[in-house]
Amino acid sequence: MNTFTQRLDGYRQRVEQQLDRLICADHSLEPRLQLTMRHGLLNGGKRLRPALVYLSHRLCSDAPANDLTDRAAVAIECIHSYSLVHDDLPAMDNDDLRRGLPTCHIAFDEASAILAGDALQCLAFEHLSAPGDNVPAALQLRMLNLLAQASGMYGMVLGQAFDLSHVDKPLTLEQLQAMHAHKTGALISAAVELGALSAGVTDADKLEPLRHYSRLIGLAFQIQDDLLDIEGNTETLGKPQGSDLTQNKPTYPALLGLEGARTRLHQLHDEAVEILRTFGPTADDLIALTDYIVHRDH
């Protein structure tokens, strides 16, 4: 493992230890709810969004990650996991496998999966809003507001609703881009901004380049996801693997062609890295994560 992968692994462990403690048996949770929540949350995700929170904090500050950075990393992963649990439900994407394991509604049942998703969503806001020593309340409120906007009807839920209302309908490139900017991009952008806010960076002038960077990597993440899907690397039990370009789900490769999508991916990567380079050497790890997002194989 090189230094960057070790650091990434360190962030993964750091957030997983906190998630594990949050939903442990000591808290006298209803046993089935507890098991379903743990299944949805602690089943081997890459923890990219928490890594973005920590690395964005690192980009903006020499100080070690603080309580708010940790809370933001935990909260964003709770929201992400809830969205996957609900997205997998029969009423939405109807998936049997997630992260190589049966999805929550298969391992448990539909009602349990719905409740676990609901509870994970609330847990995100409970955890980020909890009182703590040395936590500036105004900053905490701003972070909560940002996470709520990115998750709800202006962000991820809007993207999901747009996606569901356009099943089997053709999308233009602009519509596809807008859909993903909300469905997956909003949470990725929130991760970057939450990390910066936890480092005390609050001026719009300073946040704008990071917002621009995060929009670019949100798009790049989705294009790579589409490319991996075509290459047959994603978990699509019961669905065609190595799918052709004309399936009913609109994708970047379907609209741009395989080579066009790859070219766009590399353009987005290069533009994103160019922004980070303006921050100097503290950007090195975030640049490495940006490389990873574009070159990941799962």
Ligand code: GRG
């Ligand atoms: C149900 C309100 C609601 C929203 C769901 C995020 C989402 C919206 C749906 C997920 C659909 C999907 C599989 C999109 C592709 C991009 C994506 C979010 C992949 C999963 O993220 P990773 O690769 O997952 O970071 P891990 O498992 O590593 O956490």
